[in-house]
Amino acid sequence: MTSDNPVTQAATPLARSFALIAGYMLLGVALFVTAEILARRFFNISLQGGDELGGYMLAILAAFGFSYALIERAHTRVEILIERVGPRIQAVLNIFSAWCIALMAVFMAWRAWATLMESVEYRSLSGTPLMTPLWQPQSLWFAGLLLFAGVALAAAVHATLLMLHDQHRLNRFYGVKTLEEVIEEETLTSESGMESAAR
Amino acid sequence: MIGVFGAAVGFLMMLGLMLTGLPVAVALFLTAFIGAWAFLGLPTLLSFGNQMWSGQNDFILTAIPLFIFLGEILVRSGVTDGLYRCLSDWLRRLPGGLLHTNIGASTFFSAVSGSSVATAATIGTVAMPIMKQRGYDARLTTGSIAAGATLGILLPPSINMIIYGSMTNTSIGQLFAAGVVPGLILAGLFMVLIAGVCILRPELAGPMLPARSWPEKIASLVDIIPPIVIFLIVMGTIYLGWATPTESAAIGVVCGLGVAIAKRRLSLSMMHECMISTVRISAMILLIMVAAHFLNFVIGVLGIPQALTGFVADVGAGPLQIILLLMVFYLVLGCFMETLSMMIATLPVVFPLVLHLGIDPVWFGIFLVVMMEIGLITPPIGMNLYVVQGVRGHGSIMDVIYGALPFVLLMLGFVGLLIVWPQMALWLPQRLF
């Protein structure tokens, strides 16, 4: 979704914050696991739980990242056919795609909620030495999936509205990324490295 | 439960859904959903939440975002620029000059990057301007970068190997070790190919770089230290038994931060850029994995792997025939599919067959990774081709495609070598583990 897309504009602050939080959790796990290895190797102390926390982090990072990746149109699509059909068919395919993503996201959030409720009902504890109550990491995980469902649903509704009066914008907002956009993204990383090198 | 014919229909349906432009993850999920709905009933669908949690709450897969994060930190610290400059001094006399630097820099960067596309973007950005300025042949330049960068997933660390290992319960440490020798041999073959072409047609290469003074050359060696040290620490902690492969990724990130601090590039905004980018790329991969995990479940309960294994046994095909068949299958599929999705989507069906035929899972992992490397540089869908063309920013994509073609042929020959000489991959892991 491009920057003048109202859905993107509305969702970006929240989705970006979620992604940043996930990034800090990743950093935290990297530091904790390194400390764990060093403590185990040199002091024969087992801090324990790095693998467990790492597992929760991964599930939460994924859930927190889905909506941001959606806004950035980063979810991989095969563009080979869709690029070769006329704008009208393209618009139909893009609507189909937007609704399929939305339904998948809603289904994920719904089943995640059911899983969370089961953990609450059974007061499930992780079967690991930390004995973490499972509802704790699963609540964060569910929150991420709920945001994903919300953003995906908003996008699908918006795409459907656009179908009525502005198919061009529909294809621009919800279509496959153009080659230029993909490349811009893939090289951004290196360029920022170059820029800082030049400074 | 479901025969080979039904499975083939399902597979074609999945490809069809992908062709409508659905995200790959959604196409996989929809296929699994329809299969479960039609044949397994509602309870199976409703168990998706617990399966999703168990599939994602997995420490082994934590290595994926960690290695992506490491790559982001290193690139934004400017490590690659220094690396390229240094190698261009040392390799300038070889026939083909800077073309060898492309391969060399790709090899070094591959040793710390888990992804080929990231390697292509990184090396391409550094190499393209200077090569154009010195009049190198556009096809050979772009081809060497696109092909050289594919080493990113063969030389450890490799995100694709982590996913393969976790999906097939194969030791990731052994897979990493198995990639080293083939990776170095393939890099060597790339250089031989470049040298051969440039000896026959010297006009394709630009004039030799002016020599720098020895003190300067020696001083610039400092720039190849970070990737080598990080590689040695990551692989060394695995080998010495300090850490599991996943844990070593965490150490890699901490080392990367050390490099960023040493290069005085670490800042809050740089850190945030790295994080956001890492989360975006990881989430994309992990959504595909969520869907693939569910598809794997449905395929397994439907008995498709057994059906396929039985079918192959009836036909009477041996391991060699199957491997050659898979080579053609992945070559064709690799033309049309993004390679990571290709591996994840096919493994649930292909791997039980491979195991049944008594093919070594570590060897097969390497075979699959090389086939994925080829897929990265075959049109029409070849991410490395597009990335290199994008960095280049002018001319026709056909230049890149033609430029990569000799490398594709070389790599197909290399797969043949891997088949007749499996020890190339298996020797090091057997020595180490």
Added chain:
Amino acid sequence: ASDTPLRVAGNFSQNITQVEIERTFFNGLSEATGVGISMNYNPMDVVGVKAPDALRMLRGGSFDVMSVQIGMASRDDPFFEGIDLIGVAPDMETLRKVVDAYREPFDQRLQERFNAKVLTLWPFGPQVFYCNHPLESVNDLRGLKVRSFTPSMSAMLESFGATPVTLQFSEVYPALQRGVASCGVTSPTSGNTGNWPEVTTHYLPMAVSGSVQGHFINLAAWNRFSPEEQEKLLAEFAKLEGEMWDLATNSSSNADACNTGQDECTDYRKFTMQMVQVTDADRERLKKIAESSVLPIWKQTCNAVDPQCSEIWNETAGAAAGLRID
């Protein structure tokens, strides 16, 4: 009448012997009982199902029958872990008494909370130590890094002065090889078929638990069978259970011999691990640890879910083993 479909998730395929017995049993179940069944059997890992999810999937009806690793599945109800707590049963004979005593309340609770019924309960075999570090007695576990997979095992290891390390099963072999862990705990047969003796040197056959497994059936699936059919099925499952107990008892001693390179070794791969003698004092110490740390911790966790928990245990399993939780 048409065949009743039965979707079965078997044990993990790395447990080669047990899975082979299971597979043969389920595929022959229809013929053996004369009950029309269309069988769909897959080991759990082949279909990508994780052990801790077993009870939830059983309750939801994703599978009709599941081979459940009770230790892992106790995540959703610590009561089930009570069937095989660390240090309670020093040998398979005692374990069988404990399991039989606990079966009734176990089944009742499974029916109430997870809509499923017990068909079999059986152990993998005594859980023993494989170490890559010289060892003369249990006391030498002090200071070693030992792979742990349950809270109560960690409590036991800490009482021995060892450092518990958490690792996924697939990581244990390389971890032992490279010294990330000094010891792993598993059954004599599983360790042998998993080639653990390749990467370890000292073998300590002190049984800390039995790794009890079970076959459970979803109640809706169970009620699709007529009472006569149910009776026939129960009789067959009882045979399966007996076979699994025999396997755990007999093959364990043979695997002991094979792991340590003795002449009696016939059924498994022969290795040359050094046998560490377990004394009565060692067993006594394990029992003390069970009483002082494992059981109280379990009581705390289990009674938080159901205050009756430890009382039921005392009357059944505890009475069979001669232990009490106060």
